[in-house]
Each structure stands twice: as C-alpha cells, then as structure tokens.
Amino acid sequence: MKVRVKYFASFRDMTGKMEESLEVPEGITVEGLREHIKGLYDKMARRNQVLVAVNGAFVPLETVVREGDNVAFFPPVSGG
C-alpha cells in the first residue's frame, strides 16, 4: 500500500525531500514505518529523537498505518 510521508526542518535537509509517497506492507505500524525510513536515510538513522504524527496528531508507536494516511516525521519542536 501507499502512504504519503512529509519531512520537516532538519529532516527535510537530511532526506532532501519535503514529501514522498512510499510503498510499505499492509499492517505496518508507526514504529515500523519509522524504522523503514531510517533504513532509507543514513542521517535519520543516527537520530535518537524522531517524532511521528499521523494525520496531524501524535499517536502511539504501535498504531497501524492505513493506506492514504498522511504521516509526518520531524525533530523535536522549537517554536515559541
């Protein structure tokens, strides 16, 4: 299935992409998708803190990702 993935801030620099569409196995969890992406990008593999949001909300790592979900990866936030 296809999921749409966005990258923000330094992760955009690391991946060289603002977003991409990835082919992943059905039933993959948020944690699984994070590991998959760390496998694609060396620089992200070295990061301890990789935050993930699904459809604009923080979700538990064991949440199953569904076809068409918008998944965002980003470093710790620093607004304010």
Added chain:
Amino acid sequence: MKVRVKYFASFRDMTGKMEESLEVPEGITVEGLREHIKGLYDKMARRNQVLVAVNGAFVPLETVVREGDNVAFFPPVSGG
C-alpha cells in the same frame, strides 16, 4: 508642633477633609497620632485597618513624627 495630615478614599469622606494641619505634642509616635485622629473622628475610630505613611513611606508604628512631616492616613489599598 505642627504636622500635615492627608486623608484618602473613604477616610476623606469620613473626615470631610483632604488634608489638615494638626497641633500635636513633640515626640508623638505614628501610633499616637493615629489614636489622636481616631479621637477626632468617630467613624475612623470604628475602623480596624487604618494605614499610615510618613513622607510617602510605610514606617513602623513606634516611629516618632517630626515637625513638618507629611503623614497620610488611608484604608487598605485596592488598585490593580
């Protein structure tokens, strides 16, 4: 000796005066002056909380008042 006394807020209403000059004995303390004024004005005698400032500062009740001092009597404050 003479001291200048100011009244504020409800104390101005109670005394009917914004200020007056009072003849008091040398060596009178702030507390003594407060009792003297309570003796002059019945309504003030009934007030538990009578704040006193000398020359624009709060001072201990045992402070001696000097000729020419500006003494102010007022109720608890309520700005802000």
Added chain:
Amino acid sequence: MIRVQREDVDIDAVLEAVKSDKSGCVVSFLGTVRDTSEGRSVQRMSIEVYEEMAVKQLSMIREEALERFGVNEVVVVHRYGDLEVGDSIVYIGVSAGHREEAFQACKYVIDELKERVPLWKKEYTGDGEVWVEGDRRE
C-alpha cells in the same frame, strides 16, 4: 518606566519600552474594569491615588522585581480618575531572557501593587457608590 496617569495606556508604546533585543520574551498583566463585582453590576469606576507615594512604592517594587528575579526590564502604568467598563486600569510588562522569571516577576509586581501601592477603587453599582478596600467592599 513607572507611570501613574489619567490617560489611557498606550500598549504599543509601553511594549516598546519593555522589549529588548537581549530578552526573549515579555510577560504582561493588564487589569481592566469588570462589569460585575461580587455579584453587583458595575456601571463605571473611579480610582483615587496618593500619587507621590504611589510612584515611590511602584519604583521600589520594580527594583525588587529586577533584583529578585534577574529580569531585564519592568514597566508599570497605572491609571486614576474615571473609568468605564472594559477600560484598562493597570499595565505591567516584564522582559527577561527566560519565561519562568518573567512570569514570576510579573506576578510579584501585581501581587505587591495590590498590597502596598496607595490606590483605591470606587465602584458605581446599581446599589450606589462603593469604596473597594483591600478585598472588601465598604
């Protein structure tokens, strides 16, 4: 900057006075005239001040806040005279490098102001004129 004045607070001007490039934040307290007071409706208010003493007391409180909390700037503007519901009564602004100190210092200034700065509110309510004294209505 300490001001005790009849005129309205010019928020933009006081913000400019308190902000600085070395500070990362400004925490502000704005007190305004409420339309009710202890269950009574309030039509308007007047504020009396012992001006000379108020300025001295506010300057002391400002110095205390700067020293205790290590903040960069503290400004206080307090109005007196006749005010309508919704009008500004007091503006306190504190700039600091860190927000914790700015919040603490701002709270300190308004708490102390309400204890020891000679200002008194008179509320014009449906039941007549009422002096506010400390936490009580007389």
Added chain:
Amino acid sequence: MIRVQREDVDIDAVLEAVKSDKSGCVVSFLGTVRDTSEGRSVQRMSIEVYEEMAVKQLSMIREEALERFGVNEVVVVHRYGDLEVGDSIVYIGVSAGHREEAFQACKYVIDELKERVPLWKKEYTGDGEVWVEGDRRE
C-alpha cells in the same frame, strides 16, 4: 482565536479579541527574536511550520487551558517565515476573572506549545545556519 501566520502580530487587535467585560485581567506572553542564542550572536531567524497540525495542536491546547483553569478566553498567534532580531514570534493572551488562573493558563499554553506544536526555528548566526530542536542547537 488561533492563528498561524506570516504577518506580524497586531497586538491591539488580539488584545481586543481576548479582553471581555466579565474578565478583570489579561495575562500575555510575547516571544521575540533574541540577538543571542547560547552565546552565539543571532542575525535573523526563520521559522518552519507544519501548519495544518500546528493549528490542530494549538486548538487542543487552548481547549485544555480553558477547561483546566476556568479562564474566559485564550488566543494564540504564532508567526512563521523570516524574522529579524526583536520581531514578535508568538503572542499568547488569556483573560480571566482572577489573575492566578490567567497566569497559570498562559504559562501552560507556552509550555505546551514548546513541547508539542510543530514549529522549528532556524537561527542565522555568525557560525552559519543552525536548526533549533527542542532545547538543542543542531
């Protein structure tokens, strides 16, 4: 009112939006661009936002603050894009009947914003461009 915008914060307008006749006060937090960051001089800053999520998160935080502290109104305006030293980054305003709750709620909103709203600062320093991530500079 929640706004994530490129434009400067119109302080007078947001104050009007947060004030109310039934509230006695507004406590505000204004974050501004500092000229230094961990000892390095900062020339300017740019802020990136995941806008759709930021608005959702800020709306949630606003609801939490209204409910937990019983305050009357909470407004948040956060900027993104290019900012100069001294520019406003974020304005948070809280109106309430009592100042304790207003201070607590305002502090809650800025604390939560810094933990869970997807916004990132990039500082342009003498040493080059630096992403700020959480409390760290990368």
